[in-house]
Amino acid sequence: MPVIAVRDLAKTYSTGAVEVRAVRGVNLDIEAGEFVAVVGPSGSGKSTFMHILGCLDRPTRGSYELEGRDVSRLTRDQLADIRNTKIGFVFQGFNLLARTSALENVELPLLYRGPSVRGAERRRRALAMLDAVGLADRVDHMPNQLSGGQQQRVAIARALVNDPAILLADEPTGNLDSTTSREVLDLFRQLNA
Amino acid sequence: MILITHDHEIAAHGNRIVQFHDGLVVRDETSAGERVTGAAPAAEVLQ
Numbered sequence: 723m724p725v726i727a728v729r730d731l732a733k734t735y736s737t738g739a740v741e742v743r744a745v746r747g748v749n750l751d752i753e754a755g756e757f758v759a760v761v762g763p764s765g766s767g768k769s770t771f772m773h774i775l776g777c778l779d780r781p782t783r784g785s786y787e788l789e790g791r792d793v794s795r796l797t798r799d800q801l802a803d804i805r806n807t808k809i810g811f812v813f814q815g816f817n818l819l820a821r822t823s824a825l826e827n828v829e830l831p832l833l834y835r836g837p838s839v840r841g842a843e844r845r846r847r848a849l850a851m852l853d854a855v856g857l858a859d860r861v862d863h864m865p866n867q868l869s870g871g872q873q874q875r876v877a878i879a880r881a882l883v884n885d886p887a888i889l890l891a892d893e894p895t896g897n898l899d900s901t902t903s904r905e906v907l908d909l910f911r912q913l914n915a
Numbered sequence: 916m917i918l919i920t921h922d923h924e925i926a927a928h929g930n931r932i933v934q935f936h937d938g939l940v941v942r943d944e945t946s947a948g949e950r951v952t953g954a955a956p957a958a959e960v961l962q
C-alpha cells in the first residue's frame with residue numbers, strides 16, 4: 723500500500739471575482755521510503771499541492787489517502803490531529819521559535835501530542851534527533867546563535883522527532899548558500915535511507 | 916520524503932522527479948530515467 727495515494731486531485735481558489743485553478747487533476751502514488759522531488763516553475767501549483775498533502779488545506783475535488791485513510795474530507799480539527807502525528811514540515815524560513823533553545827524547539831512537536839510522552843522521554847528523543855542531524859554540540863544554542871544551515875538542521879530534527887509518515891520540505895534550501903544547500907540535501911538523503 | 920523546489924539541480928537529489936506545470940503533473944520519472952505511469956501525455960510537448 724502506498725503511503726500517499728492521490729486521485730484526480732484539484733484545488734481552485736476563489737478570491738473575489740477571480741477563480742484560480744491552482745491544481746487541476748493530479749494522480750500520484752508515493753511509496754514509503756521514496757525521495758520524491760516536486761519541481762516546476764513559479765505558480766505551477768507545487769505549494770498548493772504540498773498544503774493538501776500536509777493537511778494544511780483541503781482539495782476542492784478528488785481524493786487523498788494517507789496510509790490508506792481518505793483525509794480529503796476531514797474537519798479542521800481532524801486535519802490538525804493528522805498533521806501533529808503523521809506529517810513533518812520543513813520550510814524555507816526555518817520557522818524556529820526565537821529565544822528558545824535548539825533542544826526545546828525539537829521537543830515542541832512531542833509537547834503538542836499531550837502528556838503521552840513524558841519529559842525525560844521527550845528530552846531523550848529530541849537529543850537523539852539533534853545528534854542524528856549533527857548538532858549534538860549545539861543543543862543549548864538559541865536560533866540566533868546558529869548559522870542558517872544549523873537552523874535548518876534543527877528544523878529537520880523537529881520535523882522528524884515524531885517519526886512522521888511523511889516529511890514535506892518546501893524550498894528548504896532557498897535561504898542557504900550552495901555549499902550549505904548541498905549539505906542539507908545530503909542530510910535528507912541520509913535520513914531517508 | 917517530498918522535496919518541493921523550482922530548481923532542477925536541487926530536484927536531481929531526489930530518487931524520483933515529479934514535474935508540475937500549470938497545475939498538472941507533466942512528467943514523473945525515477946532518477947534511473949524510468950517513466951512512472953500516470954503522468955499526463957503533455958510530458959513530451961514540454962521536453
Ligand SMILES: Nc1ncnc2c1ncn2[C@@H]1O[C@H](COP(=O)(O)OP(=O)(O)OP(=O)(O)O)[C@@H](O)[C@H]1O
Pocket residue numbers: 735736737742743744762763764765766767768769770771921
Ligand atoms: N491562498 C491562495 N488564494 C488564492 N490564490 C492562490 C493562493 N495560493 C496560491 N494561489 C494561486 O495558485 C497558483 C499556484 O500557486 P502555488 O503557490 O501553488 O505555486 P508554486 O508552484 O508553489 O509557486 P512558487 O514556486 O512561486 O512557490 C498561483 O497562481 C497562485 O497565485
Ligand SMILES: [Mg+2]
Pocket residue numbers: 768769770
Ligand atoms: Mg511555492
